[in-house]
Amino acid sequence: NAGVTQTPKFRVLKTGQSMTLLCAQDMNHEYMYWYRQDPGMGLRLIHYSVGEGTTAKGEVPDGYNVSRLKKQNFLLGLESAAPSQTSVYFCASSYGGSGAQETQYFGPGTRLLVL
């Protein structure tokens, strides 16, 4: 049981390049989330998904797209990277369900540097 895993662990991009971050969970969780973490700003929600085939915007969605084609995977895409997207990205998942207030389990993070 690996929990929540993220690929890659570290990446350097040039401005304008694109990339996809992969999040995978083996806990059969319904809900999945993408956060970014910047110094002094805590964790901010980018996008989230409440089930396979669904996605929704979080607090800071601009410049990012997501897809949840399979229940266990949640992809975060950067179509045209900008230096402002330099950050540490965390994926998380939870059981979810109606009226859920469930523990979120985090992945190990992806450190992204945009030059």
Added chain:
Amino acid sequence: GENVEQHPSTLSVQEGDSAVIKCTYSDSASNYFPWYKQELGKRPQLIIDIRSNVGEKKDQRIAVTLNKTAKHFSLHITETQPEDSAVYFCAASYTGWIGKLTFGTGTRLTIIP
């Protein structure tokens, strides 16, 4: 939307002493308040949480208190140890947000041996 403020941003305590971190939230509908610990270079991990139907919860050396009227909640760590050194985040959410947590900006706790 919800706004969570966390204080202090840094805290240093002598080993064996207690540490207290405080958070306030703005939305009176929030009813779930978790605390996460993040060690350097690691992922955030839940250490304790509280729901709005209780005022206090304890787990060994860690306790959380909630004051719904004042809209604030606090993390208390007693008999601090070097391994307690980390960044601690509070968060808040309510059912209507489908688990969407709003995090505080974090407190860097340093335990001085």
